[in-house]
Amino acid sequence: MPAMNRQWILARRPVGDIAAGDLELREAPIPEPAEGEFLARTIYLSLDPTNRIWMSDQDQYMPPVNIGEVMRGGTLGVVERSCHPGFKPGDIVSGIGGWQEYALAHVAQKLPAQANLPLPAYMSVMGMTGATAYFGLLDIGKPQAGETLVVSAAAGAVGSIVGQLGKLKGCHVVGIAGSDQKCRHVVEDFGFDACLNYRSASFAQELNAACPRGIDIDFENVGGTILDDILARINLRARIVLCGLIASYNAKNPVPGPYNFAQLLMKRAHLEGFIVSDYMRRMKEFWNEMSGWVESGQIKYDVTIVRGLEQAPDALRLLFTGGNTGKLLLQLGDEP
Amino acid sequence: MPAMNRQWILARRPVGDIAAGDLELREAPIPEPAEGEFLARTIYLSLDPTNRIWMSDQDQYMPPVNIGEVMRGGTLGVVERSCHPGFKPGDIVSGIGGWQEYALAHVAQKLPAQANLPLPAYMSVMGMTGATAYFGLLDIGKPQAGETLVVSAAAGAVGSIVGQLGKLKGCHVVGIAGSDQKCRHVVEDFGFDACLNYRSASFAQELNAACPRGIDIDFENVGGTILDDILARINLRARIVLCGLIASYNAKNPVPGPYNFAQLLMKRAHLEGFIVSDYMRRMKEFWNEMSGWVESGQIKYDVTIVRGLEQAPDALRLLFTGGNTGKLLLQLGDEP
Secondary structure (H helix, E strand, O other): OOOOOEEEEOOOOOOOOOOOOOOEEEEEOOOOOOOOOOOEEEEEEEEEOOOHHHHHOOOOOOOOOOOOOEOOOOOOEEEEEEOOOOOOOEEEEEEEEOOEEEEEEEOOOOOOOOOOOOOOHOOOOOOOHHHHHHHHHHHHOOOOOOOEEEEEOOOOOHHHHHHHHHHHHOOEEEEEOOHHHHHHHHHHHHHEEEEEEOOOHHHHHHHHHOOOOOEEEEEEEOOOOHHOOOOOEEEEEEEEHHHHHHOHOOOOOOOOOHHHHHHHHHHOOOEEEEEEEHHHHHHHHHHHHHHHHHOOOOOOOOOEEEEEEEHHHHHHHHHHHOOOOOEEEEEHHHHH | OEEEEEEEEEOOOOOOOOOOOOEEEEEOOOOOOOOOEEEEEEEEEEEOOOHHHHHOOOOOOOOOOOOOOOOOOOEEEEEEEEEEOOOOOEEEEOOOOOEEEEEOOOOOEEEOOOOOOOHHHHHHHOOOHHHHHHHHHHHHHHOOOOOOEEEOOOOOOOHHHHHHHHHOOOOEEEEOOHHHHHHHHHHHHHHHOOEEEEOOOOOHHHHHHHHHOEEEEEEEEEOOHHHHHHHEEEEEEEEEOOOOOOOOOOOOOOOOOOOOOHHHHHHEEEEEEEHHHHHHHHHHHHHHHHHHHHOOOOOOOOOOEEEHHHHHHHHHHHHHHOOOOOOEEOOOOOOO
């Protein structure tokens, strides 16, 4: 084990796109666990759109990361040293280890005994992103067979799972993604009924054609003009699962809400903001059901892995430029 | 009874504010009821913000009024002639008689036998506006004692009832209205804890001071910048009862949604569009409870009455200029 720990520090709050100098890579001694703590070596770091929110000081669902602190991030690692009776070296644990190679913790989630999927599965379809898709769609979206479900960022970590869950529930599922290649992937590999490239000049007409009976559920990951196109087509008592608004996370100036906001009134729609951390007490329910679907191949998942802690800011940018498909992970070191 | 019926016809769709010539007053013979129909003379015509929506051809919750048709409107009248076994001359009926002095109908609501309030009560607190306040606040807002409820258009027909219902449920109730005089009225006569004039230069600070524990429920009648000020202050799991967006009904160009739209995500808020016509099957429940509160004086109501069918377009404009308080009615003729 080396003596030094590399860490990304939030040096200043980004204005617009993340720029060089917003985050700084520094070295610090690897700390020793105190009584009740353990030290884990991070194998995978989760990169998520919400990381950009944490870098800002806007009103948000967790405290923002403070300037000078290690950047926050979800991690999966292996325990190296332990002064905690519940964790021993070699245990695989997930938690919020942050953007660093080694993290001290006094609490973390252990993989369950029956875990037999590759480790990246527990950072994607079986982790927070899978739970986001599962609880958001099933609890708030309440899909009924025959309804039309639209999913933005359909090739992404959450969207790709949402669409497959929608198909399992008998919905007509229409994805929206940022390239023809992603759209083919979503239809051919994830089984969506259709997928539309929002960069197409005829996107609005294509959305009409793909949703001949209107839209009953929108699983919203993006916001912006795509959300307006969707709201224009919602049916009576539509459900809008407001999971993310990535289109505006890098904005320098205030971003207007959807111009078709009044449609929420006219169609008596139900819009609900949703953060997966509210569902932690129900994770076992998700875990049991999803593991069955994944093991049987009914739910597929996709992971993009970038290697090396020094790549973290550039890799995060892929989420905003459409450079990844599926769950984006940074691999910091080898699996045990 | 005269031979001719005066009617307001929608001559063209208004662009922005309603202008002279958008509606035309014409005369037509009073029709004879056919088998199964009756003819009612209108006493009161309800003037509501939603009338402006019906004049437009935007996507809406009922078909728009067609060009050349009598303008749609809720009415309370007295049966004059009947070929319908269920209605006899002298019956007081409410329905959608439109902007005209006489209307044929084959269906209408009769006042219940125990009705003993003045007739305008059945066009306001005991009618659609009262039901809007009742079902919107109780069913969607789900007020709990100690929560903070904000009501825009607080001196209006719906808002004034919403705030009183909120007080009955133990909420801290903050109204928003367009003049200091209206605000005094709302606090002194309707018992709101506070009421703020949104035209005040220090409105945002006043809203902070009036809502020291944040905002749990927003009964939204207005939209626009006021809604942004409210969204900036909502608490976790806030409810937004989206009942009206009068700030944008006269807009000539697309109106952006709230700039603080992302707050709905961050605070996991529940926003629901609401139209009272969805609750028709539960009107008896409303009627029973509200009549008790009105008769005991626990719920007060306020009516502005303008006289004469020819005044209809000018009177409707009062809703958009803040010229009325409480329910706005046009009186077309004398009560029997």
